[in-house]
Amino acid sequence: MLCSRHVTRSIASCRMLHRKNYSPFIPTVPFPDPQVKPREQFVVSNPANGEQLCVVEIASESDVKQTVAGAQSIFQAGTWSRAPAIERSKILTRLARALEGRIPELAEIETLQTGRSIREMRAQLTRLPEWIDYYAALLRTSQAFVAPTQGKLLNYVQRVPLGVVAQITPFNHPLLIAVKKIAPALAAGNSVIVKPSELAPISVLEFARMAETAGVPSGVLSVLPGFGATAQLLARNPLVRKVDVTAGTQTGRLLGSTVGHNLAAFTAELGGKAPFVVFDDADITSAVNGAAFAAFVASGQTCVSGTRLIIHESIWDVFMSLFVEKANSIRRRMGNPSNPKSTMGTVISERHLQRIQSMLDASLNSGKGEVLTGGKRLSGKSELDGFDFDGGNFFGPTVIANIETTSDLWQEEIFGPVVVAKRFSTEEEAVTLANDSKYGLGAGIWTQNLSRAHRIAAEIEAGICWVNTAHRNDPSSPWGGMKESGIGRENGIEAFESCKYSQSKSTIVNIAPASESRKTDDWFAEDAEGRRYG
Numbered sequence: 001m002l003c004s005r006h007v008t009r010s011i012a013s014c015r016m017l018h019r020k021n022y023s024p025f026i027p028t029v030p031f032p033d034p035q036v037k038p039r040e041q042f043v044v045s046n047p048a049n050g051e052q053l054c055v056v057e058i059a060s061e062s063d064v065k066q067t068v069a070g071a072q073s074i075f076q077a078g079t080w081s082r083a084p085a086i087e088r089s090k091i092l093t094r095l096a097r098a099l100e101g102r103i104p105e106l107a108e109i110e111t112l113q114t115g116r117s118i119r120e121m122r123a124q125l126t127r128l129p130e131w132i133d134y135y136a137a138l139l140r141t142s143q144a145f146v147a148p149t150q151g152k153l154l155n156y157v158q159r160v161p162l163g164v165v166a167q168i169t170p171f172n173h174p175l176l177i178a179v180k181k182i183a184p185a186l187a188a189g190n191s192v193i194v195k196p197s198e199l200a201p202i203s204v205l206e207f208a209r210m211a212e213t214a215g216v217p218s219g220v221l222s223v224l225p226g227f228g229a230t231a232q233l234l235a236r237n238p239l240v241r242k243v244d245v246t247a248g249t250q251t252g253r254l255l256g257s258t259v260g261h262n263l264a265a266f267t268a269e270l271g272g273k274a275p276f277v278v279f280d281d282a283d284i285t286s287a288v289n290g291a292a293f294a295a296f297v298a299s300g301q302t303c304v305s306g307t308r309l310i311i312h313e314s315i316w317d318v319f320m321s322l323f324v325e326k327a328n329s330i331r332r333r334m335g336n337p338s339n340p341k342s343t344m345g346t347v348i349s350e351r352h353l354q355r356i357q358s359m360l361d362a363s364l365n366s367g368k369g370e371v372l373t374g375g376k377r378l379s380g381k382s383e384l385d386g387f388d389f390d391g392g393n394f395f396g397p398t399v400i401a402n403i404e405t406t407s408d409l410w411q412e413e414i415f416g417p418v419v420v421a422k423r424f425s426t427e428e429e430a431v432t433l434a435n436d437s438k439y440g441l442g443a444g445i446w447t448q449n450l451s452r453a454h455r456i457a458a459e460i461e462a463g464i465c466w467v468n469t470a471h472r473n474d475p476s477s478p479w480g481g482m483k484e485s486g487i488g489r490e491n492g493i494e495a496f497e498s499c500k501y502s503q504s505k506s507t508i509v510n511i512a513p514a515s516e517s518r519k520t521d522d523w524f525a526e527d528a529e530g531r532r533y534g
Contacts, residue, residue: 017109018202024059024225025208027218028070039063042198042225047115047346048337048392056201059224064233067222071164071191072239074219081161081189085139092136092187095214096129099179102210103128106203108338110174113200115346115393116298117337128179131491134475135187138496151520152512159502161189162265165242166234168255169204171197171348172301172415177246178204180490183475186216188501190242193222195234199348201225235259242266242501246303248413249439249484256487267488267500269303269480271413272441275434276306276470277424277456280314282446286468288322291419294444294470296330296397299347300417303485304442304464304471307414309421310433316423320401323421324372327397331374334394335384342384346393347416353377353393356416359408360398368407369420374398405436413439427452431459440482444470463489 023039039057046053059067075081080088099106107121114121147155167181178194185192196204201223208223224230228251235243235258242265245255252268259266276294278287294306311319330343337345347353357377363369378394381387395416403410403420410420424430434443443462447453457465463481466472473479473491480489488500496502510517 017105017112018054018206020054022054022056022202022205022225024057024063024067025205025221025223026059026063026067026070027212027222028067028074042227044113044199044202046112046392047348048394049388050391053112054202056198056205056225058226059195059230061233064224064230064237067193067224068164068234068237068239070219071193071222074217075161075163075191079217080186080191080220083189085142088187088189089136089139091215092132092139092183095211095216096132096136098210098214099132099207100129102206106175106206109203109206110200111337111345113202114171114174114348115337117339117342117345119340119342120297120345122340124173124176128176131179131183131475135183135496138493139187142493142496147506149508152510152516154509154511156507156509158505158507159188159497160505161502163190163241164237164239165190165192165244165501166231166237166240167192167194168231168234168243168245168247168251169194169196170246171199172298172303174200175203175207178207180479180495181244181246182207182211182221184495185242185244185501186211186221188496190501191220193224193234193240195224195226195231198225198227231255232258236262238262240264244488244500245269252486265500267480267490268486269441269488269490270484270486271439272303272305272481272485273308273411273413273437273439274304274306274442274444274462275308275310275437275460276444277310277430277434277446277460278312278315278319279430279445279447279449279452280312281448282315282468283448284315284319284322287446288319288326290444290446290468290470291323292326292330292397295419296327296344296417297471299344299395300419301347301415302471303413303481305415306442306444306470307419308410308433308437309419310424310430311421312430313423313425320372320399320421324399327373327399327419331378331396333384334378334389334396335382336387339385339387342382342387344397344417347395348393350393352415353395356395356414356418359412359414360400360418363403363407363409364400369400369403369409372399372401374417375400405433411437427456431456435459435461438484441480441485442466442471 110121144158244267246269249271252270333343335342374396378389398418440461442464453467478489
């Protein structure tokens with residue numbers, strides 16, 4: 001059923017890369033109960049042409065309960081949760097190598113289900129084994145410690161897993177974001193249940209099967225396709241000790257309130273409206289290239305998309321001229337997302353495209369903003385390869401100037417290839433504009449002044465600040481937002497510790513001789529004056 005891995009073959013000759021039908025991946029429930037009515041289904045379609053890719057069964061309420069119960073049983077059995085760290089590390093390393101071997105076909109699956117260009121997906125997925133390797137290595141190098149205590153006591157502190165954890169992942173980076181969450185969760189010894197986006201679940205379902213083949217014990221990793229109701233069922237289950245979500249801010253709020261009722265841990269990477277500040281001493285060509293990447297990669301469907309350009313007034317004309325030229329160049333070279341020469345793909349669905357268009361129309365009809373390029377869905381044939389845009393959800397790179405900061409285009413997350421731009425004159429004004437947002441996930445700063453770079457980065461309210469670059473990400477680098485952009489961090493040691501996927505456990509051992517303890521530790525002795533308390 002899998003397509004040939006030769007990337008040089010013609011696009012038209014590609015055979016089926018994936019299954020035509022998928023069920024929830026629930027190793028602990030191998031056979032559906034015949035007394036239970038058949039599961040409901042949804043269709044996954046290619047946003048570039050509307051063609052059906054596969055049919056996926058929705059996890060029922062019964063499926064969710066059984067999966068959580070099974071995951072808890074596996075956790076308590078200790079097959080994975082209490083396996084030696086070196087054993088978990090070896091299995092994760094095997095999984096990383098298995099993933100490497102399937103990257104070409106998985107990249108094509110990602111392109112088919114998201115509409116993103118194959119060039120992007122090949123580059124992105126090539127890095128995914130790094131996350132698994134990082135946490136496999138962390139298992140081999142992390143150490144418990146002995147805390148200093150008073151008296152003849154030995155207090156050693158270890159990291160132990162939380163239990164059953166649920167992960168809610170989005171459509172924009174289906175496998176990347178799933179792997180970023182799954183790798184530390186498995187490394188810590190948890191049982192993991194993933195609810196992928198209903199718009200792009202295929203690669204996550206394929207990865208789960210790959211993990212079991214690599215040696216992750218059956219039942220430790222499950223995947224439950226579904227809609228928001230499935231996520232809520234997971235969040236409400238009292239056996240789930242952690243929920244980790246990447247989604248819009250409103251979804252994060254809803255899930256967070258549910259999780260809080262169970263006193264479970266919660267991490268959320270939510271919306272963003274990243275500012276991209278360019279000072280007058282910046283290398284303009286590099287800044288234009290960086291801004292284009294930040295704004296238009298993934299068709300602008302990233303939480304750290306550089307959607308607010310804040311440009312020094314002295315370089316406004318030259319910067320904007322070059323930036324618009326770059327956007328037009330991207331537009332001219334858009335085509336079939338499976339064509340390696342295509343620069344940018346689709347947005348995820350017709351509904352998302354209509355939302356982008358309505359936000360633009362509402363703002364522009366009120367006289368707020370000037371469209372410098374783009375502003376509408378693409379139609380007709382591609383200049384690059386003759387691909388028919390009419391059948392897909394293609395929206396061209398869009399640049400809007402002279403926007404008011406009260407406009408929804410400035411304040412709200414568009415999640416599409418739309419950039420708004422404003423001038424500034426002073427550092428103070430630049431910082432004020434950058435922080436004029438309820439979000440605080442990513443930010444970009446372009447300047448050759450080292451002092452200014454550190455100064456502005458310290459003042460911008462964002463969990464991630466890039467200087468003279470954009471969207472850099474690494475397994476070791478904490479990733480998360482301030483304000484309404486989320487709670488907690490992904491990546492790095494923080495994802496493994498700090499209640500992300502493990503918790504500390506103190507074991508305190510009295511090493512004094514019994515003869516001494518009889519004298520010192522009888523709090524209620526008749527001559528107990530001066531005895532130690534605690």
